[in-house]
Amino acid sequence: MSNTFMVILFVLIGGGLFLAFLRLILGTKATDRAVALDTTTLITTGFLVLVAFLQGRSMLLDVALVYSVLSFLGVLAVARYLDGGLR
Amino acid sequence: MKRAPAVVSTSVILMGIWLSLTLSTDIQEIVLGVVVSVIAAIATNGALTGNLFRLLKPRKFIAAISYIFYFLGQMIKANIDVLFRVFRPVIPLNPGIVKVNLNLKSERAKVIVANSITLTPGTITIDIAGDHIFVHWIFLPDGDVHAETQSMVDGFAGRLEKIFE
Amino acid sequence: MSFTFILAHVLTGLGALFLFASGVGVFRMPDVFNKMHAGTKATTLGSILFLSGLGLFEPSWLPKLLLVAVFIVLTNPVSSHALARAAHNDASEKPDNLVIDDLEESKGEEQ
Incomplete structure (x- = not known):
């Protein structure tokens, strides 16, 4: 993988991550923030795998796997809370 | 047993x-x-996947493979749609929630249809209640909205019926 | 310049583009359901393409990366349904730009 291509990948993923995170901070309503949180965590999973590839550390792949599992559970918990808790 | x-x-x-x-x-x-x-x-008493051995019959196996390819094609179309919509200066929007019938017996099949609709062009599933499914359109289709949505849902449900029946 | 090498570049590039598009969509879309359209579809296919592309660069990682991709495909729509239901059930969260809303009508019938 050439350096230029690596920079392009970092700019695209970092840009997406930045915009989604900005929406998470600015978001006008609670559900908007929850959707932005979902997107942020998914893009972060891709970012972690890219960093793992760049540094050649396969340990970060396990981190990415566990991160995606925990983010799914976290978003479900937030959605359940916004829906009025366990009725 | x-x-x-x-x-x-x-x-x-x-x-x-x-x-x-x-x-x-x-x-x-x-x-x-x-x-x-x-x-x-x-x-878990096998609740995670259900009985997968039924898929080994050739007819059902072919139906399952063709469903996966149909789904992947729809998903690529959906993403190209999102890509062109997101970068417009003014995002074209005409949203609405439409209620249509979903005549499937198996609960698992209903879940697969709902998840597939969420990942295909312009639609996400909001809720399922009994035999009805509620679909959100980002841009409502021209003409009869309910008939268009019904044909889109039946495209998935008809293919899944061959697998589950 | 083998075929796999070019394919890996194309897959990772397209995947990164879709992930960027999902970020832009979540930032620009006006209300929660439309944000969900960008945030669910584009991240799912973007993750599949990006992870399988990196798997082609580093073939020994491919099984684990495909496992992450399959997990994302299975779980992403589920969390999106949960959020959509929550957004629709709460009157103060619900957007007011819907042209048709059959779900609201059927809720009225039940009560």
């Missing part, structure tokens, strides 16, 4: 996940994986 095929298919799937996680042919690792996946499959 009625659930035995489901338990066996769940433990086979879990064993596959174990092998792709460990990536080793060491005898200790494999024995540990078999023990853990069989215990997990018995504890």
Whole structure:
């Protein structure tokens, strides 16, 4: 993988991550923030795998796997809370 | 013992996940994986995958493969749609929630239809209540909205009926 | 310059583009359901393409990366349904730009 291509990948993923995170901070309503949180965590999973590839550390792949599992559970918990808790 | 095929298919799937996680042919690792996946499959009573052996009949197997390819095609279309919509200076929007029928017996099939609709062009599933499904359109289609949505849902449901029936 | 090498570049590039598009969509779309359209579809296919592309660069990682991709495909629509239901059930969260809303009508019938 050439350096230029690596920079392009970092700019695209970092840009997406930045915009989604900005929406998470600015978001006008609670559900908007929850959707932005979902997107942020998914893009972060891709970012972690890219960093793992760049540094050649396969340990970060396990981190990415566990991160995606925990983010799914976290978003479900937030959605359940916004829906009025366990009725 | 009625659930035995489901338990066996769940433990086979879990064993596959174990092998792709460990990536080793060491005898200790494999024995540990078999023990853990069989215990997990018995504890969940095979509810994770259901009976996958029914898919081994050639007709159903072909139906399942063709469903996967139909779904992947729809998903690529959906993403090109999102890509062109997101970068417009003014995003074209005409949203609405439409209620249509979903005549499937199996609960698992209903879940698959709902998830597929969420990942295909311009639509997400909001809720399922009994035999009805509520679909949100980002841009409502021209003409009769309910008929268009019904034909889109039936495209998935008809293909899934051949697998589940 | 083998075929796999070129394919890996194309897959990772397209995947990164879709992930960027999902970020832009979540930032620009006006209300929660439309944000969900960008945030669910584009991240799912973007993750599949990006992870399988990196798997082609580093073939020994491919099984684990495909496992992450399959997990994302299975779980992403589920969390999106949960959020959509929560957004629709709460009157103060619900957007007011819907042209048709059959779900609201059927809720009225039940009560």
